[in-house]
Amino acid sequence: MHFKDNTFYRKRRMVAYISVLLWLITGCVNEDFSGCPQGSFQVAFEYVHHTDNTCPDRFDIDVQQIDLYVFDAAGCFLKCITRKGEPFPKDFRIDPELSAGSYTLVAWGNLTDEVTLQPAFIAGQTTLEQALLSLNAVEDRSVNHKLTPVFHAMKQVEVNDVKEHTEVLSFIKNENHLHLNVKWFEKSGIPCIHRCADGVRVRVVDPKGATYKFDNSVVASGNELTYYPYQGTNNDAWNQFAGVFSLMRLVEGEKLTLLIERLMQDGTIKELYRSDLVELIRMHPYTRIQSELDRQDVYEVEISLIDDLDGDTDTYMQTAVTVSGWTIILQDTEM
Known part of the structure; x- marks a missing residue:
């Protein structure tokens, strides 16, 4: 029995010695952390700010390229790291290889030649305050194609040489679809029997030119778009027009003008309807604040006009705004 006890205690002492040895090898031995294992800092990404209830995180579905811009504590540009995924794995990470300190990280997703940085x-030399992203346009400052969805994320981070940690950058989508329907009616309320949609054009005007700072706020470019x-x-009766727009980010407090116009036989343009699109959409209960505007990316607007038969102008009737399947009717949105 005595022999067995000695063997048991010798084994316990050996385990204790090994534990101390491992601590000396891998642990910190100085108060200034010299000799400590070096921590690592990584950046992960997500896209959860959307309306797809079947897929909480769509990062690996919707984002195919990341451009990660790193700025120091003073806001000076340090580096840009570009990664492409076909697709990205769900656990994708970037190690920006940063020393201890404070940084601002700005990530853009899916940058193409449709935009200019x-x-x-x-x-x-370049500062965060100077950095801009602008939507490119043709010579007449117009865009009439489906845009590649651009994504944005930004975060201030602290990097510690000792502590291992990962910061998650959460993307929002900077591209929206506007489904616009314009319908004409007789004063009696029946659909217009004339070719009311003949010569009609619709457009959305951005007075600041679809230009964004790196914090994703709008800045005036000096050219409208x-x-x-x-x-x-x-439609076959020419009393209804349906169009789909691809628009950049809608920002609360910034103006986008929705215009419906008719080209007259004498070559002049007659305005049929004008409204602030952002304010119009914000009248819907689902999109009153900026976070809700960023979460949604499809809007349906239906404008009803009464044909005045004079070929000159039409009388505004009402507007229907649909977001996520819920429609509201407005009767005072002509501006």
């Missing part, structure tokens, strides 16, 4: 990014539908059709 400016000015030229020079390490140590006009969106035209990338799809547009009239």
Whole structure:
């Protein structure tokens, strides 16, 4: 019995010695953390700010490229890291290889030649405040195609040389679809019997030119930009027009003008309807605040007009706004 007890205690002492040895090898031995294992800092990504209830995180579905811009505590540009995924794995990470300190990380998803980033990014010179993203347009400052969805994320982070940690950048989508329907009626309320949609054009005007700072706020570019539908059709009776627009981010407090106009036989343009699109959409209970505007990406607007038969102008009747299947009727949105 005595022999067995000695063997038992020797084994316990050996385990204790090994534990101390491992602690000395892998643990911190100095108060200034010298000799400690070096921590690592990584950046992960998600896209959860959407309306798809079947897939909570759509990052690996919707984002195919990441451009991660790193700025130091003073807001000076340090580096840009670009990664492409076909698709990205759900556990995708970027190690930006940063020393201890404070940083601002700005990630853009799916950048293409449809947008321009400016000015030229020079390490140590270009600042976060100077950095801009602008939607490109043709010579007449217009866009009439379906845009590649651009995603944005931004976060201030603290990097510690000792502590291992991962920061998650959460994307929002900067592209929206507006489904616009314009219908004409007789004063009696029946659908118009004339070709009321003949010569009609619809457009959305951005007075600031679809230009965004790196915090995703709008900034004036000095040139307005006009969106035209990338799809547009009239029905057989020509008393209804349906068009689909691809628009950049809708920002609370910023103006986008929705215009319905008719080209007259003498070549002049007559305005039939004008409204602030952002304010119009914000009248819907689902999209009153910015976070809700960012979560939604499909809007349906139906404008009803009464044919005045004079070929000059039409009388506004009402507007229907549909978001996520819920429609509200407005009768005072002509501006």
